[in-house]
Amino acid sequence: MAVPERDATRALTVVMHTAFYVLLAASVARYLARHADGPHTPGVIALSLLLAVLYALGPALGTRPAPRRLTWLGLVVAAWALLVVLAPSFAWCAVPLFYTGLRTLPARAAIPLVALLTALAVAAQLRLAGWADPNVLLAPPAVAAVATTVFVVMQRQAARRDALIDDLVRTRRELAATERREGTLAERERLAREIHDTLAQGLSSQRMLLQAADRLWDTAPGTARDHVRTAAAIAERSLAEARRFVHDLTPADLAEGGGLLQALRAVAERETTPALAVRVHTEGSPPDPLPAPVESALLRIAQGALANVREHAEATTATLTLTCLDDQIVLDVTDDGHGFDPQTPFALAADSRGHGLPAIRARLRQLGGTLTIESAPGEGTALSAAIPLEPR
Numbered sequence: 027m028a029v030p031e032r033d034a035t036r037a038l039t040v041v042m043h044t045a046f047y048v049l050l051a052a053s054v055a056r057y058l059a060r061h062a063d064g065p066h067t068p069g070v071i072a073l074s075l076l077l078a079v080l081y082a083l084g085p086a087l088g089t090r091p092a093p094r095r096l097t098w099l100g101l102v103v104a105a106w107a108l109l110v111v112l113a114p115s116f117a118w119c120a121v122p123l124f125y126t127g128l129r130t131l132p133a134r135a136a137i138p139l140v141a142l143l144t145a146l147a148v149a150a151q152l153r154l155a156g157w158a159d160p161n162v163l164l165a166p167p168a169v170a171a172v173a174t175t176v177f178v179v180m181q182r183q184a185a186r187r188d189a190l191i192d193d194l195v196r197t198r199r200e201l202a203a204t205e206r207r208e209g210t211l212a213e214r215e216r217l218a219r220e221i222h223d224t225l226a227q228g229l230s231s232q233r234m235l236l237q238a239a240d241r242l243w244d245t246a247p248g249t250a251r252d253h254v255r256t257a258a259a260i261a262e263r264s265l266a267e268a269r270r271f272v273h274d275l276t277p278a279d280l281a282e283g284g285g286l287l288q289a290l291r292a293v294a295e296r297e298t299t300p301a302l303a304v305r306v307h308t309e310g311s312p313p314d315p316l317p318a319p320v321e322s323a324l325l326r327i328a329q330g331a332l333a334n335v336r337e338h339a340e341a342t343t344a345t346l347t348l349t350c351l352d353d354q355i356v357l358d359v360t361d362d363g364h365g366f367d368p369q370t371p372f373a374l375a376a377d378s379r380g381h382g383l384p385a386i387r388a389r390l391r392q393l394g395g396t397l398t399i400e401s402a403p404g405e406g407t408a409l410s411a412a413i414p415l416e417p418r
């Protein structure tokens with residue numbers, strides 16, 4: 027139950043308890059004013075005190091219909107009923123007792139109790155009036171019906187509200203758990219892309235160079251040593267990438283300063299081998315500064331695309347073309363390799379290691395970009411990655 031609702035219930039309870047004692051005191055005063063010397067006066071006073079004490083014990087017993095609470099309610103009602111028999115003016119104490127009964131008992135038991143209290147109050151008032159007064163016959167049942175209906179409706183609304191709050195709390199917890207799971211999956215995908223575009227590519231290049239050095243070690247030791255030195259440089263570069271990756275910083279090429287264009291040239295220089303020449307071409311000038319996520323994504327896309335060219339295309343030349351427009355920046359990666367069918371599962375799903383093109387698509391999707399691939403067997407490949415920018 028919400029805090030304001032608890033406060034409202036507590037305030038209503040205080041009002042009802044206060045009203046009970048006020049009505050009880052008024053009934054005692056009225057009885058003494060008219061029957062101070064009557065034979066039942068000591069009994070009425072004793073019963074009034076007993077009823078006041080019994081009623082005061084109620085808050086300590088809680089509100090649930092436990093056996094002690096039910097016994098207490100029975101004693102209170104019995105003491106009140108006996109008082110009403112001795113002095114009909116005590117009938118007005120029935121109104122606070124309605125509230126006590128409705129709070130203690132379930133509706134199917136509380137309503138008969140209210141009806142019994144009302145009948146006793148009507149009988150006492152008729153005896154006091156001395157005739158069948160229509161006001162006495164109809165007013166107490168009407169008041170009891172209104173009070174009972176209002177209380178039951180409010181109680182059911184409170185129960186529905188509590189159930190709704192519980193549902194909302196449970197839904198929020200489930201939503202938070204779902205968001206945590208989705209965040210975990212997204213982070214795992216990000217890690218997979220980062221590892222693929224940095225460490226995995228570096229290790230692949232080192233393996234190829236070391237395999238080539240092993241084959242040439244006896245016949246061309248100079249060339250073999252060049253391959254080993256190149257592999258060592260790639261290992262050093264991969265180590266720098268790993269350190270920056272752990273600290274979630276920008277790619278090493280971008281961290282060195284000079285912007286995206288210089289980073290692309292550094293990548294092209296590293297990827298250039300005797301078997302593959304990589305060139306960089308620009309059209310237009312990139313915005314200064316270019317958003318860091320865009321720079322990082324384009325650099326990783328270039329690295330991933332060149333890795334595919336090196337490992338799958340058997341190309342002799344590849345070109346990185348950076349085109350800067352007013353509303354978007356486009357990176358084209360073209361090669362003269364043997365090409366492939368873009369509609370094959372190889373292109374639509376993943377490369378042989380499970381990433382590559384899907385990683386490129388995921389990066390572009392995060393930035394609202396698009397990927398276009400034009401290729402055919404024997405005709406090379408053109409990959410175009412476009413990322414929208416704020417108009418300059």
